[in-house]
């Protein structure tokens with residue numbers, strides 16, 4: 001068992017995604033099959049009852065579908081670049097480095113804020129090709145430690161929306177200055193979702209909504225080219241468009257309906273870009 005965990009602020013959001021992946025992994029037709037998440041939930045001394053509210057569990061499909069899309073695109077990149085460097089930013093307690101079948105030449109770096117990485121190190125061991133870095137992605141210093149001699153896969157799942165757009169731009173500039181070539185996989189939310197979370201963070205009591213509001217929206221895939229003209233937008237996948245993979249028939253039908261309505265379909269999308 002870990003020491004007592006009581007994160008507040010943006011660090012607490014990764015406990016939510018971990019918990020939801022654990023719920024998904026217990027389904028008979030799990031979308032992601034992230035059993036490491038269920039194991040981690042069992043080992044972390046945290047008041048999980050806070051998350052066991054009606055409504056929360058329904059988000060497990062959203063989180064599992066998003067992670068699966070990241071896994072599929074990451075696996076595709078690593079098939080084409082078996083000696084790649086992977087930088088997973090805002091990794092939380094995600095187990096992607098162990099979930100994917102990594103070619104032996106891959107060097108993987110998981111980055112998150114220092115207290116998250118401290119907890120992560122209690123749960124997942126480092127190894128020859130796998131390291132963790134406890135730092136803010138907005139701090140320019142840590143990138144100097146990362147070898148720049150191979151193509152890079154940059155993974156930012158559930159992260160960029162929490163950063164001001166000026167920080168997103170500065171981060172992407174540092175990355176394309178450091179590496180010669182690579183791909184970026186990230187997810188983005190519509191502007192109305194940014195506004196809604198800001199309203200919730202300001203107006204709702206903490207016992208109902210205790211998370212920071214989002215700061216950056218992704219209105220279209222080409223936003224990444226505006227943030228940094230070295231990127232070329234490649235593809236976008238709305239999470240609701242993956243409705244056929246949802247095992248629960250009620251939610252499958254709801255997601256299918258949500259996918260027909262543009263504003264809702266663009267709630268959450270996964271994007272891929274190259275430089």
Ligand SMILES: C[S@@+](CC[C@H](N)C(=O)[O-])C[C@H]1O[C@@H](n2cnc3c(N)ncnc32)[C@H](O)[C@@H]1O
Nearest residue numbers: 011013014017090091092112113136137157158
């Ligand atoms: C919604 S969670 C997603 C975690 C993980 N990617 C997942 O899908 O489970 C957001 C993560 O971003 C991290 N984060 C937010 N701002 C950060 C920053 N400036 N530097 C590093 N990590 C940050 C948080 O600590 C948290 O772990």
